[in-house]
């Protein structure tokens with residue numbers, strides 16, 4: 001990415017430093033928070049894990065961009081995980097001028113307004129009665145007439161009801177890159193290793209809502225090679 005910026009004529013050192021810092025800050029803790037909870041969910045949902053491994057195994061050993069884009073089931077599994085465990089659990093904005101929100105709430109210049117993305121991911125009104133179930137299929141539609149040609153199609157949610165990457169003009173600039181990175185990492189790990197929680201049976205990890213959703217005391221795991 002850095003070489004793309006430089007080759008497109010952006011050589012100003014301060015600008016490049018700002019871009020690199022914001023990408024590292026915005027992109028590292030978010031994707032690691034997303035993947036921590038994702039691997040936790042997978043440890044309790046072996047059938048989802050199997051489907052991801054099957055999808056990844058059908059691609060090249062080091063999948064190229066188009067192949068990663070085509071990892072529809074893995075995309076859905078990550079999206080579903082991020083709706084239960086939001087990498088950025090809440091987001092606060094400052095009101096620039098007196099205004100009235102669509103529901104009639106008046107807001108005054110200087111007030112702070114927070115939207116609680118974590119709560120939104122657990123609302124029956126948005127996700128149905130089975131909102132607590134980890135079900136990647138809720139993001140998928142069958143494509144084709146069945147048999148060999150049948151494929152899954154990913155059905156994206158409107159970003160205002162799934163504001164994991166925020167919505168509107170200041171949407172996350174790294175959204176596509178985040179999915180690309182996470183799909184590659186997940187595929188590479190799951191086809192080579194099993195990731196087993198190293199916690200006493202029945203432990204429910206505790207979520208710490210900070211800038212990102214952390215797991216209290218981290219997520220201790222044992223990695224077993226499949227080779």
Ligand code: HEM
Nearest residue numbers: 023026027030031034087088164165166170172173174178
């Ligand atoms: C799962 C991963 C990620 C999540 C959940 C996420 C979420 C978000 C959210 C909620 C915002 C809006 C913050 C706000 O202004 O209130 C944001 C902004 C941003 N994100 Fe991400 N992000 C992720 C990964 C990445 C990656 C990998 C990059 C870059 C490589 C990135 C770059 C940015 C940038 C530059 C902004 C600022 C956009 C702007 O203000 O116009 N993000 N992200």
